[in-house]
Amino acid sequence: QVQLVESGGGVVQPGTSLRLSCVASGFTFSHYGFHWVRQAPGRGLEWVAIIRPDESNKYYEDSVKGRFTISRDNSKNTLYLQMNSLRTEDTAVYYCARDGPNWNLDYWGQGTLVTVTS
Amino acid sequence: QSALTQPPSVSGSPGQSVAISCTGTSSDVGSYNRVSWYQQPPGTAPKLMIHEVSNRPSGVPDRFSGSKSGNTASLTITGLQAEDESDYYCSSYTSSDTWVFGGGTKLTVL
Numbered sequence: 001q002v003q004l005v006e007s008g009g010g011v012v013q014p015g016t017s018l019r020l021s022c023v024a025s026g027f028t029f030s031h032y033g034f035h036w037v038r039q040a041p042g043r044g045l046e047w048v049a050i051i052r053p054d055e056s057n058k059y060y061e062d063s064v065k066g067r068f069t070i071s072r073d074n075s076k077n078t079l080y081l082q083m084n085s086l087r088t089e090d091t092a093v094y095y096c097a098r099d100g101p102n103w104n105l106d107y108w109g110q111g112t113l114v115t116v117t118s
Numbered sequence: 119q120s121a122l123t124q125p126p127s128v129s130g131s132p133g134q135s136v137a138i139s140c141t142g143t144s145s146d147v148g149s150y151n152r153v154s155w156y157q158q159p160p161g162t163a164p165k166l167m168i169h170e171v172s173n174r175p176s177g178v179p180d181r182f183s184g185s186k187s188g189n190t191a192s193l194t195i196t197g198l199q200a201e202d203e204s205d206y207y208c209s210s211y212t213s214s215d216t217w218v219f220g221g222g223t224k225l226t227v228l
Binding site: 035037044045046047052057059060061062071095097102103104105106107108109110111 | 119121150152154156158163164165166169170173175205207209212214215216217218219220221222
């Protein structure tokens with residue numbers, strides 16, 4: 001069955017960096033695009049970024065442009081989110097999600113918590 | 119990239135029907151039939167309930183339905199059950215090749 005497992009979250013100080021990973025299984029990783037979506041404590045979902053299957057196109061939410069980079073390693077079935085210059089407002093649970101064939105996010109991981117605090 | 123607008127909360131009694139609205143703009147909901155809905159019980163990951171405005175993935179009960187008119191999409195749940203109590207989010211593809219979510223609606227089954 002389809003599984004997405006995030007890791008890499010933790011507690012960091014403002015201005016520092018963190019890299020999240022999402023390992024996929026149960027399907028052909030290289031055939032799909034992937035999203036990162038975050039959810040601040042007690043708040044709603046916020047879309048962060050998408051990467052296409054061949055890495056040809058990447059798009060970002062305005063507040064993370066220039067600070068976050070989405071990437072993938074198809075040989076390792078792994079999606080990444082490199083987060084630089086972290087801010088307190090980046091504190092959230094970060095979910096990876098598969099870009100489904102029907103313009104949706106059809107499978108989600110369980111999330112990894114990133115806390116940015118001084 | 120402003121969030122889509124959803125009511126913060128809705129409620130209904132078991133067996134009743136409720137509708138949750140999701141209002142966007144001509145750059146997202148109004149221009150594409152690429153609206154989806156997600157159910158998120160507390161402390162869990164979201165689950166896809168509706169895609170492309172009105173299509174249900176396999177396994178989603180037919181009590182859940184979706185529609186769209188202009189810049190507003192709607193999720194309707196008929197025959198409410200206690201297990202439907204959850205947070206619900208809409209999402210849309212946008213003209214900037216990005217996605218946007220609604221602020222979320224808490225459904226309470228009375």
